Amino acid sequence: MSKITTATIRQMKTEGRPITMLTAYDYSMAKLVDEAGIDMILVGDSLANTMLGYDSTLPVTMDEMVHHVKAVCRGTEQAMVVADLPFMSYQVSKKEALRNAGRFLKGSTASAVKLEGGREIAETVRAIVNAGIPVVGHLGLTPQSVHQLGGYKVQGKDESAAKKLLADARCLEEAGAFCVVLECVPTPLAKLVTESLGIPTIGIGAGPHCDGQVLVIHDMLGLYPRQSPKFVKKYVNLHESIAASLKQYKEEVTARTFPAPEHCFNMSEEVLKKLY
Ligand code: KIV
Numbered sequence: 001m002s003k004i005t006t007a008t009i010r011q012m013k014t015e016g017r018p019i020t021m022l023t024a025y026d027y028s029m030a031k032l033v034d035e036a037g038i039d040m041i042l043v044g045d046s047l048a049n050t051m052l053g054y055d056s057t058l059p060v061t062m063d064e065m066v067h068h069v070k071a072v073c074r075g076t077e078q079a080m081v082v083a084d085l086p087f088m089s090y091q092v093s094k095k096e097a098l099r100n101a102g103r104f105l106k107g108s109t110a111s112a113v114k115l116e117g118g119r120e121i122a123e124t125v126r127a128i129v130n131a132g133i134p135v136v137g138h139l140g141l142t143p144q145s146v147h148q149l150g151g152y153k154v155q156g157k158d159e160s161a162a163k164k165l166l167a168d169a170r171c172l173e174e175a176g177a178f179c180v181v182l183e184c185v186p187t188p189l190a191k192l193v194t195e196s197l198g199i200p201t202i203g204i205g206a207g208p209h210c211d212g213q214v215l216v217i218h219d220m221l222g223l224y225p226r227q228s229p230k231f232v233k234k235y236v237n238l239h240e241s242i243a244a245s246l247k248q249y250k251e252e253v254t255a256r257t258f259p260a261p262e263h264c265f266n267m268s269e270e271v272l273k274k275l276y
Helices: 004-012 025-034 062-074 094-106 118-132 143-149 160-176 188-194 238-254 269-276
Strands: 019-023 040-043 080-082 112-113 133-138 177-183 201-204 211-214
Touching: 004 019, 004 080, 025 040, 025 062, 040 211, 062 080, 062 094, 062 177, 094 112, 094 118, 112 177, 118 133, 118 160, 133 160, 160 188, 177 188, 188 201
Parallel strands: 019 040, 019 211, 040 080, 080 112, 112 133, 133 177, 177 201, 201 211
Antiparallel strands: none
């Protein structure tokens, strides 16, 4: 299979083929995701939570993002890698946004960037696209604006918020974004946005009518000990399996049953005798 490009993603919407996207933040996980045939890997700023232990996405820096994007790219052959522009890397000026978007592509094989927001960032999206860098939009619950939104809650529930979200989505398409993530949006509104746009929508907590789906990999693999949001399906509970393996390792080392002979290296008796 050949490398997934923006053309592939657009074509998938045209043909009604669902687009799959997952986050990954390191080489080994990216390799697994890529080998599973997932179309897009998002190096999300959610790595602030999953990898760095912060309680929001706000603290993660461009340098930290670049470090993880490079690792993910080394583990990816086919999937399209999308790098998330972190909080305050694109809001201050178009010039800074361009420089930061460019850093992702220059230092790795990432082929697109993601930004949060609608009309207010449309001109920034246009400038990045004009520089030849594909852009993924992100509407609905935009975690970088958690303080303005008053918490992590479903967005676009009343008429004016729903109309604004629809207008923002059209604005992003018009500015040149090639797809848009819809996070925590009522299913009927996500369906309307999906039908209204020529570009694909990728939903997370936005129901089944989006053109694709994305999940945070730590949530779907049950790597997080905390309660997951309602929209997450836990496909496996890796936290439990890993915790059980670590406990067993401690017990075996304590009981001297690990390492067993099959984990050890031997040497000739003759050499050994000389040492004694
Ligand atoms: O950072 C992230 O993981 C994201 C997804 C939730 C879409 O933006």
